[in-house]
Amino acid sequence: MRESNDEPAEETSKAPHRRWCCCGFLRRRVRKDEETPDRNNDSREVTQEISSPAESVNAYAMELSTPPSDHSDEDYVPPAIDSDENKSNLVGLSDQINRITAMLKDWKLSQLLFVSIFGMTGIGKTTLAKEIFEHPLISDRFHHRVWVDLGPNYRPENVLHDIVAQLDADVDRMHHNVIKYLSKFMRSNTCLVVLDGVWDTEVFNYLLRFLKDMTKNRSAVLVTTTLEQVAVFSQSYRVHQMRLLNEEDSWSLLRHKVFDEMPCPPELVKPGKRIAENCEGLPLTIVTVADLLSKLEKSPECWKKIAEQEEHSVFMDAYEKMSEVLFPNYDYLPRHLKEPFLYSGVFPMKKSIPYSKIVNLWISEGFLEQNPLKTPENVAAECLKDLISRSVVMVHQQSTIHFYLFPIDVLKLVELRYLSLTYNGNLPSSISKLSNLECLIVGRPLAITSVENPLCLPVEIWDMKKLKHLQFTGSNQVPDPGEGSFLPNLVTLSDISARSCNTGVFRSIPNLKKLGIRIELSPDEATDREPLSCFQHISHLEKLESLKCVVVNPIFNTTGIAVCPPPPLSVFPSGLKKLSLCGLGYPWEEMSKIALLPNLEVLKLRSYAFRGPKWEVEDNRFLRLEFILIEDSDLVRWTAGNGSFPFLECLNIKHCYKLQAMPRKFSFDLGKIQVVDCTPLVVNWAKKLTKIDVRVDASWDDKTLKK
Structure with missing residues (x-):
């Protein structure tokens, strides 16, 4: 995957987006079915807690797929908004x-x-x-x-x-x-x-x-x-x-629907705008909420209370009224899409859903149809694409999705195959009883993360054969596997201690594709080379595609040299596509081993990952590299031979205060350069490259940077 900036999108969006619609219409539909005399007792069980998430979703899908007794074969679904009512609906x-x-x-x-x-x-x-x-x-x-x-x-x-x-x-x-x-x-x-x-x-x-x-x-x-x-x-x-309304048009539509041609009292403008903003630009929500507002007291106290309460009765009643219009969106989904869509209810309101998370959950819970010719990830991607094409899922921002119409009754179904928790302590050995667990995410509060208190996984972790993703926060130690122990399905392992990166562990995770190593050194370990020897065994991971290694607190002497120089770099797997190094302090000469990687596309070097004044790249190196970041480096002179970096698209140079010389030319594919807090010479070099998007940021006012 090509990168357009120095960091991928955050896993969880912080934008305050609210989910709506389905919570109301599903509750109303279930109640309606339960009140129908000829429904059997099984229909009532949809609102009861069921032990298996998959069984719950299956039961719920069966319940929803059965139309009520008054459902006609010739049902007509009316427009969501009555456009004949007045011209206020034409806003935007x-x-x-x-x-x-x-x-x-x-x-x-x-x-x-x-x-x-x-x-x-x-x-x-x-x-x-x-x-x-x-x-x-x-x-x-x-x-x-x-x-x-x-x-x-x-x-x-x-x-x-x-x-x-x-x-x-x-x-x-x-x-x-x-x-x-x-x-x-x-x-x-x-x-x-x-x-x-x-x-x-x-x-x-x-x-x-x-x-x-x-x-x-x-x-x-x-x-x-x-x-x-x-x-x-x-x-x-x-x-x-069609596009959603912006905040200005949302408020204009709400104001027109509530007050018609009359002016809005000034004291209602501020809470009114907040109410409109909570409707997230969907005209149907705005019109429905406005209809309810017009029947209430038009006082600042009343409107402020509505604006500040996400689950105020005005919004809940609006969702209920919208249900008749919105239910067909679920009702006419193909059966193979209904269960993945219903499962969106495990996520709380006002959250965007990271693509990787929803895909992993769908796979873990077994909601996807099996296809012998496709991987589960490909099937999940096609499922998501189909939901987007049917307008029941909206792309919120890069790498995340945002569900509209989700069933609030399914919120309690996260269990068995996906577990994410914040926990200050070692996991109990009983974690292995979750034999179907595929995703395990363990975080610890940053305030209590320390070198002296690493998280230690129980040895029983090797009994969890279905594990695919292990993600941690802080330095975490993986126990040595016993004889014959291995995790055949593990593809992601992040934030593990360098001391766990040994031959025994790596040979027991042969299909690993993504590895994150975290090195935390105490002052007593300043001369200990063992934690920095983690790369010596990387070659055992033949399927590795992404590697990140961070030294959290690198220790250098007064001359800028590492107190304990790292051992020479070992041979990396040839399939490596993404490499991110931070704080290791290698000499630039060691970069020659990385330059020959045949599939490397992304290279990130932070916090003196390599040290020294000169980096000389030989001819025909980095033949597949598309993105490079150099941040916080003492590099002075960077040169490149003929034929090197032929496919480089994006170059980021940050906080390189000593850099004086750059390669004279790059490939014609180079489309973006970002320079942050570097010398004027680097800025001028970048600006001389025509037909390239150059962005310069500086924390000081220098006339040279303004030319």
């Missing part, structure tokens, strides 16, 4: 209306134009489509306009009959030659056909096949859908993806 839509209207008006080609409005439920797709449908420019452009409200159970033949009825009311709806009639009519007229709320790709493909054959006269089809697969179907398509 003006530029989108103009864009799509111009797109339809200016279409000159003979073939059918297909425009899709794509986005999650409640974001305003139908409102936008109606404004376009009724726009004067559109009525002038098309001879005939047809609007068809679809739903999950709408039949394709009914759509064709509805189109005919709107084009010519005198035509019998049961006319047997509907297709022939439509073909003749639409070839001689320009028509706009709006299909609002497409839920099924097969139904849509059927309709579009006929419409494309019928239409050769600059006509257009406008579709609203939550399905990305529908949105990008046609070769002559134009996709418009």
Whole structure:
């Protein structure tokens, strides 16, 4: 994976994002089913605690997949927002209306134009489509306009009959030659056909096949859908993806819905903006909350209380009201997607979910269909991509996802295969009873982490054969395995003590791909080379792809030389792609062993990982490197031979106060340079490289840096 900056995205986003919707509608749906007389006793068990998470989700999915007794086969799912109520719903839509209207008006080609409005439920797709449908420019452009409200159970033949009825009311709806009639009519007229709320790709493909054959006269089809697969179907398509409202537009919509044309009292503006912000830009939430607010006392005390309480009855009632609109998003998911989606409820509100965490949980709990041709990680990635394409999961930021519509009733299901805890002490040997555990994350408060008190794992850890990920905070010792002990599935091991990096341990984790080593030296260990000998056994990890080694408190003498020079670097596995070193104090000459790694793409050197005034890179070195970071170094002169760094894309130089000379040229692929608190010579060198994004940051005011 290529890196665009010096650090990957944090595992947990700190942005205050609130989950909504599903908590209310699932509770309401379960209660409704329980009140139905002919439901059996098993339906009530969905609200009871079940020992197995997988069994719980399966039971819950079965419960939700059974429609209540009053469910009709011809259910119509109404638009989430009534766009006919007033024009306040158009907040934030003006530029989108103009864009799509111009797109339809200016279409000159003979073939059918297909425009899709794509986005999650409640974001305003139908409102936008109606404004376009009724726009004067559109009525002038098309001879005939047809609007068809679809739903999950709408039949394709009914759509064709509805189109005919709107084009010519005198035509019998049961006319047997509907297709022939439509073909003749639409070839001689320009028509706009709006299909609002497409839920099924097969139904849509059927309709579009006929419409494309019928239409050769600059006509257009406008579709609203939550399905990305529908949105990008046609070769002559134009996709418009709806966006959430910003804070200003959210407040404007809320204000209009509550006060109509009347001004908002000044004392309500501040709490009102906070209430609008809690709606996270989704128009459906804003409109529903506004409807409830309009019926309450309009006082600063009342509104402030609502704004400050995340679970205030106004929000809870709003989620309940939204349930009828939101439930079909779950109800019409394919069965293989329902259980992974339901499991999102294990995460608390106001949290974004790291990609790696949700994938590991899905795999651990066995919610994914097995495919002998694909790894579980690939199956999980496809599952997540499918949920995103159906607009029930929204990408929140790089490396994280954010679930809307999650079932609050599943919040208690984290157990058995995934365990994350903060614990000040050694884990008990009974941890091995969790024989199905795949992910174990153990953190300790930073205030009590010390060199003298390392975390020691029990020897029984080697009995947990299904472990895939072991992640710790602080220096942690892994016991030597007994004869024949090994962890065949372990792929991640982070923050282990260097003293645990021996031949016995490494040979017992043959499939490890990611390793993090943490070295903490006490003053008494200043001359002890043993902790720094951890690299001598790395070659046993033949499948290793990522290695990070940090000396937390490196000890150097007054001349800047390590009190105990590290032993020579050993041979690294040839498959290594990412290497991060910190505080080791190696001489730059040792870098020659790293330069020959055939697959190395990312190199990070921090806190005097290498020391000395000169780094000379020979010809044809670092042949796959894409990203390099040098931070806190005493390097003075850096040179590179011909053919070195041919694929380097990003270069970060930070806090290198002595650096005077840099390589004269890099490859044409170099696209980004970041220089932080370095000498003016480095800054000027970077700025001379044309067609490259150069960012310079300095903690002092130097005129040289402003040129």
